[in-house]
Amino acid sequence: MENAWFAVIALMYLKYSVMADAAPICSYGQATCHVPSLADLFDRVIQQSSRMHGISTDLHSEFDHYLPSKNFIGKQRCHTYAILTPDDKEKAQRLGREQLTEVILRLLMAWGDPLSQLHWSMSQDQNQDFNQYRSNKALEISDIVRELKDGVIKVAERMKRLGLNGNFVSYISPENVDPFSAISFYKRGELNSVDHQDLLYCFRRDSHKVKTYLRILKCSTFPTLDC
Amino acid sequence: MTEIVKCALLLALFSVPCTRGTRYSPPDKPKLTSCRSPEKETFTCWWQPGHDGGLPTTYALYYLKDNSDTIYECPDYHTAGENSCFFNKNDTSVWVNYNITVVATNALGSNFSDPEDVDVAYIVQPHTPENVTVNVMEDKGWPFLRVSWESPHKADIRSGWITLIYELRVKLEGEEEWEEHHAGQQKMFNIFSIRSGSTYLVQVRCKPDHGFWSEWSSTTYVKVPEYFFRERSLWILVMIFSSFTLIILLWIVHMNSHSLKHCLLPPVPGPKIKGFDQQIFKNGRSDEILSALMVPNFPPTKSSNYEDLLVEYLEVYVSEEQELILEESKDSCLKSDSSTCDSDSGRGSCDSHTLLTDKCGEAKRERRASGEDSGMTIESQKGWEEEALSYTQEDVATPDVSSRRVKTWPSVFSTVPQYTTSPLDQKTSLELSKQHCLSDTLFPPGSSTKEVLGPNYWEFDLSNKQSHLPQPQTHGSQQLQAHSDVNISYTGNKQVPALLQLPGFKSTEYVEVQKVNQEDMVILQPVESDNCGRDEECPHVLQGEDYSKVKGVGSDNLLLLQSGVKARMGDEMEANGVSESCYTSSSFATTQKHIDSMHSATIPGQEEPIRATTGYVDTTTMFTLPMY
Numbered sequence: 001m002e003n004a005w006f007a008v009i010a011l012m013y014l015k016y017s018v019m020a021d022a023a024p025i026c027s028y029g030q031a032t033c034h035v036p037s038l039a040d041l042f043d044r045v046i047q048q049s050s051r052m053h054g055i056s057t058d059l060h061s062e063f064d065h066y067l068p069s070k071n072f073i074g075k076q077r078c079h080t081y082a083i084l085t086p087d088d089k090e091k092a093q094r095l096g097r098e099q100l101t102e103v104i105l106r107l108l109m110a111w112g113d114p115l116s117q118l119h120w121s122m123s124q125d126q127n128q129d130f131n132q133y134r135s136n137k138a139l140e141i142s143d144i145v146r147e148l149k150d151g152v153i154k155v156a157e158r159m160k161r162l163g164l165n166g167n168f169v170s171y172i173s174p175e176n177v178d179p180f181s182a183i184s185f186y187k188r189g190e191l192n193s194v195d196h197q198d199l200l201y202c203f204r205r206d207s208h209k210v211k212t213y214l215r216i217l218k219c220s221t222f223p224t225l226d227c
Numbered sequence: 228m229t230e231i232v233k234c235a236l237l238l239a240l241f242s243v244p245c246t247r248g249t250r251y252s253p254p255d256k257p258k259l260t261s262c263r264s265p266e267k268e269t270f271t272c273w274w275q276p277g278h279d280g281g282l283p284t285t286y287a288l289y290y291l292k293d294n295s296d297t298i299y300e301c302p303d304y305h306t307a308g309e310n311s312c313f314f315n316k317n318d319t320s321v322w323v324n325y326n327i328t329v330v331a332t333n334a335l336g337s338n339f340s341d342p343e344d345v346d347v348a349y350i351v352q353p354h355t356p357e358n359v360t361v362n363v364m365e366d367k368g369w370p371f372l373r374v375s376w377e378s379p380h381k382a383d384i385r386s387g388w389i390t391l392i393y394e395l396r397v398k399l400e401g402e403e404e405w406e407e408h409h410a411g412q413q414k415m416f417n418i419f420s421i422r423s424g425s426t427y428l429v430q431v432r433c434k435p436d437h438g439f440w441s442e443w444s445s446t447t448y449v450k451v452p453e454y455f456f457r458e459r460s461l462w463i464l465v466m467i468f469s470s471f472t473l474i475i476l477l478w479i480v481h482m483n484s485h486s487l488k489h490c491l492l493p494p495v496p497g498p499k500i501k502g503f504d505q506q507i508f509k510n511g512r513s514d515e516i517l518s519a520l521m522v523p524n525f526p527p528t529k530s531s532n533y534e535d536l537l538v539e540y541l542e543v544y545v546s547e548e549q550e551l552i553l554e555e556s557k558d559s560c561l562k563s564d565s566s567t568c569d570s571d572s573g574r575g576s577c578d579s580h581t582l583l584t585d586k587c588g589e590a591k592r593e594r595r596a597s598g599e600d601s602g603m604t605i606e607s608q609k610g611w612e613e614e615a616l617s618y619t620q621e622d623v624a625t626p627d628v629s630s631r632r633v634k635t636w637p638s639v640f641s642t643v644p645q646y647t648t649s650p651l652d653q654k655t656s657l658e659l660s661k662q663h664c665l666s667d668t669l670f671p672p673g674s675s676t677k678e679v680l681g682p683n684y685w686e687f688d689l690s691n692k693q694s695h696l697p698q699p700q701t702h703g704s705q706q707l708q709a710h711s712d713v714n715i716s717y718t719g720n721k722q723v724p725a726l727l728q729l730p731g732f733k734s735t736e737y738v739e740v741q742k743v744n745q746e747d748m749v750i751l752q753p754v755e756s757d758n759c760g761r762d763e764e765c766p767h768v769l770q771g772e773d774y775s776k777v778k779g780v781g782s783d784n785l786l787l788l789q790s791g792v793k794a795r796m797g798d799e800m801e802a803n804g805v806s807e808s809c810y811t812s813s814s815f816a817t818t819q820k821h822i823d824s825m826h827s828a829t830i831p832g833q834e835e836p837i838r839a840t841t842g843y844v845d846t847t848t849m850f851t852l853p854m855y
Contacts, residue, residue: 050436057437077294087320089268089388205322208348208437212388219387226412227387 038158042218045151049211052144056204059137063197078202080110085209092216098165101156104213107206108149115142118199134196141203152214164221252280253336257310257329262345263352263439266381267321267389270314270347271307274329274340282333288312291326321347352439353391354379356431361449364417368460370451372397372418376431379441391433396443400426423454 036044083106086092092100119138122131159165219227255277264270276286288301301312325347329340356376364373374395382389392412396405399422410416410431421427427450430443480487 053437085322087322088316089383089386092388093386205346205348209322212348215387215390217387219385223385227385 038155038162039222039224041151041155041158042214042222045148045155046211046214046218048144048148048151049207049214052141052148053204053207053211055137055141055144056200056207059134059141060197060200060204062134063200078205079114080107080202080206083107083110085213092213093220097159097217097220100213100217101152101159101165104152104210104217105149105156107210108145108152111145111203111206112142112149114199115145115203118142118196122196148210159221249281251282251333251335254278254280254282254284254331254333254338256338257286257331257340259327259329259340259343262325262327262343262350264319264347264350265352265354265379266383267347267351267435268316268383269319270345270350271311272301272314272327272345273307273311276310276331277338279331280333280335282335284331284333286310287330287332289328289330292320293323293325319347323347349437350439351389351435351437353382353389353433353435353441355441355444356393356433357444359429359431359444359447361427361429361447363449363451366419368454369419370421370423370454372421372427372429372449372451373415374418374429374431374447375415376444377414378433382433390436392436393431393433394440395429395431398428400428400448405430421451423451426450 085103086095119142122135122138156165257277258275260273260275262270262272289298302318303313306313325345326342328342331338359376362373363370378384378391393410396407397418398405429447432441432443434440
């Protein structure tokens with residue numbers, strides 16, 4: 001019994017240690033290991049952001065289809081309104097790589113928990129038949145957001161190593177927003193389907209921002225044929 | 228008065244429109260149709276005005292930005308045309324929700340359209356791609372189209388602000404359906420599998436990864452030139468195939484050339500002796516000849532199958548006029564080379580009449596010159612020939628004998644008639660003997676032979692014969708004559724050539740040499756009929772129809788045949804035969820036998836019972852008997 005507990009603890013430790021310290025396997029420069037280049041990392045990250053935005057668009061359009069789009073302006077705003085994001089091409093280009101990267105990370109971090117909440121909330125909703133599909137999609141989105149965040153961090157760190165991201169600070173102090181209160185922006189208490197729609201609306205926009213910012217970041221770093 | 232009328236009319240005129248009741252009303256609600264941004268930096272909104280209510284109406288666009296309560300009005304109503312509002316860069320914010328409303332106003336009032344929420348990030352519709360160029364390029368001889376284009380100049384791809392994906396479509400000139408291709412983010416595309424000599428139409432359009440498709444670019448025409456190279460390769464292929472086919476056909480023809488030759492040019496058959504090598508005769512050596520002539524199992528016994536000895540069946544028809552020619556041409560013509568003959572086929576194609584005629588022209592003349600007794604010679608020849616012919620005919624005296632197919636012995640026995648026997652003219656006979664092709668080999672020209680021949684030759688009285696010839700049976704068979712030096716006694720035969728006139732001679736009956744008696748007489752026997760079989764009794768059951776014994780040759784150049792029905796009537800016949808002065812020679816040397824004459828007399832009474840066939844004598848036997 002004690003041995004079993006010990007094994008479990010050991011396994012848990014190993015798992016979390018690996019997760020916490022995402023040291024690449026190839027850090028020691030083994031010959032058979034393929035170390036992705038920064039360009040590869042960027043491509044990977046951009047792919048993920050594009051996928052994330054695609055899923056969010058699908059989900060949102062589903063809500064729109066079944067529920068009339070309400071007038072959002074007068075009533076609410078997204079919980080990420082505090083994050084200042086450039087709403088212009090020139091503004092984005094003026095921002096610089098480090099800040100742009102920071103904005104991206106902030107956005108991604110801000111959406112991690114709300115999406116989990118969304119997924120949990122959707123799975124709880126038994127009223128609609130197609131909720132299972134939405135619930136799965138929400139789960140997928142939350143996973144992607146988490147992975148994307150990690151990827152962007154890796155990119156930033158690589159850039160920093162390469163001297164491109166001088167002032168970048170990998171550790172971003174969390175927003176002065178209680179993660180659990182983020183949801184309160186959409187509703188206090190349990191979320192319903194209407195709240196889902198609002199949440200998804202905000203997320204769709206922010207995912208588009210992330211995607212665009214990442215592209216700008218990549219094209220400013222690697223002016224290749226894709227740009 | 229008239230003025231009042233005018234005024235009234237004017238009033239009426241003016242009042243008419245009034246009475247129609249034109250109503251002015253506030254304008255109808257306008258409708259915001261669409262807002263589009265070509266590069267995500269500016270955007271334009273269009274609206275559709277409603278009925279203006281009969282009054283001049285103005286339109287205004289107002290918008291709210293993203294939760295603020297500040298109302299803004301459209302900065303630019305003109306740039307984008309009528310009933311539009313253009314937002315320039317300064318007024319455009321992306322990821323900001325615009326709440327837009329259009330207001331129509333006229334003198335009587337105004338009307339608001341329904342507000343629309345617009346986010347610039349989602350209404351991007353770029354311009355069409357620019358500089359679409361199509362080039363015809365070649366890949367290993369096969370043409371393909373390379374389409375290249377540029378992004379719309381306003382869309383900022385380079386900074387990554389917008390990402391565009393492209394699509395193009397192609398169609399043949401004159402066709403209805405387009406062929407669409409997705410090109411992704413690249414600005415170049417190859418189209419394969421195109422037809423040479425045709426014109427193609429190409430169009431390109433683009434779309435941001437989340438947005439609206441642009442319009443199709445203007446059509447680009449491209450003409451693909453004819454590619455003769457490709458067609459030439461087809462021709463080469465065709466030629467190769469046809470040449471292969473030709474080679475195979477030629478090979479097949481070559482393989483079957485022999486059979487084709489036989490089919491088209493069948494060889495002429497000629498007489499053959501089975502198992503007999505004609506080359507031996509050419510060599511001219513008597514030893515070899517005679518040894519060659521020695522055939523094992525010969526003479527065939529009664530029980531043997533006579534058919535086996537026969538090599539072929541020949542039905543020979545020679546006209547009277549040709550007899551002479553035949554005779555003369557026989558001389559050395561039989562010696563014609565047999566190289567063209569097929570020794571096994573039994574077809575003596577080399578022994579055709581014409582051949583003989585041609586070849587023997589000279590020889591004939593020589594002989595003629597040599598023998599001034601030619602008359603005799605010729606006569607004798609002729610006579611013999613006739614005899615032979617008639618012999619072969621076998622119609623002889625018996626009228627009922629029909630000329631049938633004649634079974635002939637091999638050509639060994641041919642040209643007997645040449646042995647004219649003018650007892651006076653030994654020379655002639657000698658010559659004759661020489662002339663006889665076969666006999667030449669048998670009796671090789673030379674003094675020795677001459678001497679041997681001496682008194683030993685056939686003596687035939689052709690003159691007699693001629694008178695006795697029943698009918699000029701024109702069928703000539705050179706091979707028929709029983710030619711031998713053996714005394715052949717003929718008994719009981721009719722007049723005329725014994726061979727011909729033998730009573731009871733049937734056309735297709737044979738005489739076999741049964742034995743040679745002590746007197747050196749060849750006893751001939753007609754061939755047994757089939758039903759006779761191997762029965763020993765057969766010979767005794769002489770019906771008298773098929774048998775005849777050649778007793779000798781009479782002075783009349785007649786073969787004396789003895790009736791085979793010896794048992795019954797032999798004596799009688801013999802007696803008859805003798806009584807008819809048959810002369811029998813008693814000499815029986817190989818080459819010294821001769822038949823003095825043939826008895827031309829017949830046994831009148833014996834015809835029917837006897838009915839002997841024309842006596843075919845196997846010369847081989849006769850020669851060999853005395854010799855060895």
